[in-house]
Amino acid sequence: MAHITARVEYGIHCLLWLVDPASGQPSSRDLAELQGISPSFLAKIFPRLEKAGIVQAADGIRGGYRLAKPPSEITVLEIVDAIEGHKPLFECQEIRGRCAVFDNEPPDWATTGVCGIHAVMLRAEKAMRESLAQETLASIAAVVERKAPNSFPVEVQGWLVERVNGRTSSRSRKLPNGP
Amino acid sequence: MAHITARVEYGIHCLLWLVDPASGQPSSRDLAELQGISPSFLAKIFPRLEKAGIVQAADGIRGGYRLAKPPSEITVLEIVDAIEGHKPLFECQEIRGRCAVFDNEPPDWATTGVCGIHAVMLRAEKAMRESLAQETLASIAAVVERKAPNSFPVEVQGWLVERVNGRTSSRSRKLPNGP
DNA sequence: TTAACGCGGAGTGATACAGTCCGCGTTATG
DNA sequence: CATAACGCGGACTGTATCACTCCGCGTTAA
Ligand code: FES
Ligand code: FES
Numbered sequence: 001m002a003h004i005t006a007r008v009e010y011g012i013h014c015l016l017w018l019v020d021p022a023s024g025q026p027s028s029r030d031l032a033e034l035q036g037i038s039p040s041f042l043a044k045i046f047p048r049l050e051k052a053g054i055v056q057a058a059d060g061i062r063g064g065y066r067l068a069k070p071p072s073e074i075t076v077l078e079i080v081d082a083i084e085g086h087k088p089l090f091e092c093q094e095i096r097g098r099c100a101v102f103d104n105e106p107p108d109w110a111t112t113g114v115c116g117i118h119a120v121m122l123r124a125e126k127a128m129r130e131s132l133a134q135e136t137l138a139s140i141a142a143v144v145e146r147k148a149p150n151s152f153p154v155e156v157q158g159w160l161v162e163r164v165n166g167r168t169s170s171r172s173r174k175l176p177n178g179p
Numbered sequence: 180m181a182h183i184t185a186r187v188e189y190g191i192h193c194l195l196w197l198v199d200p201a202s203g204q205p206s207s208r209d210l211a212e213l214q215g216i217s218p219s220f221l222a223k224i225f226p227r228l229e230k231a232g233i234v235q236a237a238d239g240i241r242g243g244y245r246l247a248k249p250p251s252e253i254t255v256l257e258i259v260d261a262i263e264g265h266k267p268l269f270e271c272q273e274i275r276g277r278c279a280v281f282d283n284e285p286p287d288w289a290t291t292g293v294c295g296i297h298a299v300m301l302r303a304e305k306a307m308r309e310s311l312a313q314e315t316l317a318s319i320a321a322v323v324e325r326k327a328p329n330s331f332p333v334e335v336q337g338w339l340v341e342r343v344n345g346r347t348s349s350r351s352r353k354l355p356n357g358p
Numbered sequence: 359t360t361a362a363c364g365c366g367g368a369g370t371g372a373t374a375c376a377g378t379c380c381g382c383g384t385t386a387t388g
Numbered sequence: 389c390a391t392a393a394c395g396c397g398g399a400c401t402g403t404a405t406c407a408c409t410c411c412g413c414g415t416t417a418a
Contacts, residue, residue: 003182004269004300005375012296013274027394036277041377047396060385061393076299089307090183095192098215101334109326116322117191120255121183124310128268131306135299143295147288155280167393168387184406206363220408226365239416240362346362347418 007083010037011045012140015079018055019071019141022157025064030163034156045083052082061167071137077129079137089128090121186262189216190224191319194258197234198250198320201336204243209342213335224262231261240346250316256308258316268307269300 014031017023028046032039046065049055056068067074096115097106114122145153193210196202207225211218225244228234235247246253275294276285293301324332 002267002270004303006270006272007376009269009272009274009296016296029394034279035274036279037274038377040379043395044377044397050395057395058385059383059395061391062386063384063394065395088181090188091181091185093185093188095188095214095216099335100213100215101331101338109328113326116319116326117188117195119322120311120314120319123314124307127310128303128307131303132299135302140295140299143298147292147295149288152280156278159280186407208363217408219410222364223366223408229364236364237416238364238414240360241417242363242415244364 003087003089004080005084007045008080010035010042011049011083012076012079012137014042014046015049015054015067015071015074015137016141016144017156017160018065018067019137020153020157021066023160024157024164025058025062025066026160026164027064030064030160034159048082049079052078054079054082062164064164067137071141072139074137075133076135076137076140077132080132089125090118092118092121182266182268183259184263186224187259189214189221190228190262191255191258191316193221193225194228194233194246194250194253194316195320195323196335196339197244197246198316199332199336200245202339203336203343204237204241204245205339205343206243209243209339213338227261228258231257233258233261241343243343246316250320251318253316254312255314255316255319256311259311268304269297271297271300 013035014028017026017031017034026034028043029039032042046055046057050057050065050068053068054074055065058064058066092115094111094115097111099106099110102110192214193207196205196210196213205213207222208218211221225234225236229236229244229247232247233253234244237243237245271294273290273294276290278285278289281289
């Protein structure tokens with residue numbers, strides 16, 4: 001698809017719900033079902049965020065995720081690299097050394113340093129990455145919060161907390177023996 | 180592979196040889212064999228550059244390509260878009276409307292306008308594209324020319340002209356009846 | 359007439375993305 | 389102490405794109 005994949009969209013949308021500590025410590029399944037995305041797919045994304053130090057994981061029933069740092073210190077670039085692994089914008093094939101007039105033995109001046117075309121692509125990648133580095137989870141959260149009514153975050157936090165509490169309480173979901 | 184593909188690398192490296200009119204009007208096969216890349220693959224790239232008005236094609240034997248504009252008016256962004264077709268950096272899946280608390284009927288405030296995360300990606304894409312738009316064929320040619328010895332462009336132009344002339348002249352390549 | 363050109367369409371193998379399934383060790387609850 | 393839900397990792401599937409090939413068509417100078 002695109003260079004920045006759906007994994008990143010899923011990841012950031014989830015992280016936004018972890019900004020407010022009132023959400024508790026939801027599991028990846030909680031966050032997936034809250035947002036109507038695949039739980040098994042989201043479960044492959046969060047370990048990467050954990051290894052990058054963006055999120056902290058808690059084991060066992062009652063386990064889940066919370067931010068490992070203040071949201072103002074988590075940049076979008078950090079998240080993208082954590083999930084996609086610093087994928088380059090352009091991969092040079094080193095065409096320049098294969099010129100027919102070199103006869104399979106390119107001189108040093110043709111292969112040392114970075115090709116002029118490659119350099120242009122690296123500058124474009126740098127511009128993109130600097131733009132992503134300027135945005136943080138906190139700055140996005142502020143924009144999103146401005147758009148939604150005040151009742152919305154409260155409603156979602158209620159949904160999440162209810163789910164987390166329902167994990168081990170008696171009548172949570174459809175039991176085989178009924179209510 | 181990467182977001183900006185090998186097609187673009189091939190395309191720009193070829194266009195650089197068209198900057199100097201002394202190269203004549205080489206065919207895509209000429210340019211491919213000069214640079215050790217696949218002729219049939221390069222033949223799929225040039226029609227796109229022609230439709231974008233970057234290059235002019237000439238039909239028939241003795242045909243080939245030449246720049247359609249001065250190299251200072253051909254930006255790298257133009258070339259990338261001509262070859263790849265304005266591929267977006269990020270494709271939003273519109274997660275925001277699928278929140279469980281909406282119950283399959285998202286309100287207007289949740290789906291109008293651009294999502295805050297999508298907006299961040301669009302700004303990054305804009306930064307990348309503006310960086311690419313600042314570079315032209317002429318600016319890259321100047322950098323490349325500075326690196327190579329003066330004899331190199333002359334040598335390549337000789338190689339190209341000889342090939343073009345050899346297309347229909349008598350003893351050009353291994354003929355069935357020999358010299 | 360021939361040979362090389364540009365152009366378009368169909369097809370191939372490899373890779374990556376989106377998504378699934380399973381089993382492992384961990385941990386509150388009952 | 390058994391259970392159920394958790395995080396984690398590996399193997400797996402289907403589809404789309406990329407790099408590349410092959411073919412046939414109409415065009416044009418020798
Ligand atoms: S050799 Fe890769 S961009 Fe020039
Ligand atoms: S819904 Fe696609 S980025 Fe938010």
